[in-house]
Amino acid sequence: MALYRNIFHLHPQNKPASGVPVILSRCFWPGDPIISDHAECPSPHLEMTMNRILTSVLALFLAVVAATGAIAKPLVDVDWLADNLDNDDVVLIDLRNKIDGGSYDTYLEGHIPSAIHSDYLKDGWRVGRDDVVGLLPEASQFQALARKLGVSSDSHVVLVPAGVGSTDFGSSARAYWTFKVFGHDNVSILDGGFAAWKAAYPAQVEGGAPVAPAPGDFTASFQPQGYVSTEDVKKIVAAEESATLLDGRTTEQFLGDAKHPKAAAGGHIPGATLLFQEMAYNTDTNRLKSVPELAGIYGEIDADLPIVSYCNTGHWAATNWFVLSEVLGRKDVRLYDGSMVEWTADGSNPLVAGESNMDKVKSFLKGVFG
DSSP: OOBOOEEEEEOTTOOOTTOOOOEEEEEOOTTOTTOOSOBOOOOHHHHHHHHHHHHHHHHHHHHHHHHHOSOOOSEEOHHHHHHHTTOTTEEEEEOOOGGGTOOHHHHHHOBOTTOEEOOTTTSSSSEEETTEEEEOOOHHHHHHHHHHTTOOTTOEEEEEOOSSOHHHHHHHHHHHHHHHHTTOOOEEEETTHHHHHHHHOTTSOBOSOOOOOOOOOOOOOOOGGGEEOHHHHHHHHHHSSSSEEEEOSOHHHHHTSSOOTTOSSOSBOTTOEEOOGGGGEETTTTEEOOHHHHHHHSTTSOTTSOEEEEOSSSSHHHHHHIIIIIISOOSSEEEESSHHHHHHHSTTSOOBOSOOHHHHHHHHHHHHHO
16 A cells, blocks of 8 residues: 655745635655655645645634633733733732732722732631631632622733732732632733832822722632642651652741741641742842742752642742742642641641751751852
């Protein structure tokens, strides 16, 4: 049975009025160096049919891309936002709260046009259960919050931090993660936050109360791949080295010399690695560091193991999660929302205080050799 091979390619100079490139086929005959076997081309009729099919498939692909738009970038800058302020699909959520010294009153004094305020600490982005704070809300709770803010299934949500520090950035990172966990991928964070907007577009800052948005139709659908429970963490600790437990807190808290007020005890989860979340943040510009800098900072994390990001209440941990998952593209990163407050609520869960001998050796060598 004779064999044939057609190589289909896009011809850059054949673009009809529709804008869809014409797909041409090239036939390779016996003796062509690409094919060592005997070959013969299909009939002209078959070739034309194949061209039509492939051209139709490409047209459909381009139509889908045009309909959905570019996939939302994790970070958008102020110029992008300025170009999209009149886009009805963009929902701006100003998260300023006590963490950054802000509030609804601060929002009333000045905000980005069309932005709606939602206090990250008060409005249900995180909830308390069984004396544990900072937990992921139930799907129904988050759905109600998102709809109240005008979020629909086709909305591009842009979260606006104050832009004053790494802990402030954590508010937007945690809110971003929450949208992702409940099935809304079209979400971004405004790079530099409100401070960057005000510096770049001082004439485009509004004051006063906003017009309440029309309720959205967002439906929350829990996606477990980004979430980890206390039971999951117990299994990781028992298995040893089945995942990297990445602690985003300070050195003092990691060693047990200090602790969160809501944590029952100090120290860290056995086997954890310390990487204080502020390492990812440029405190001079109030933005995340560049991608090459971030790749270097997080480059020592084992590439073969999944990662669980934790801290005290899943707030600082959200920044480490955001950098690894959304900026650096690791798809095996989960966030432990209960973190140390939930872990220490059960006195039977193991803890490590102080620095192990191996960690002391590593710290010594790092201090000597850098």
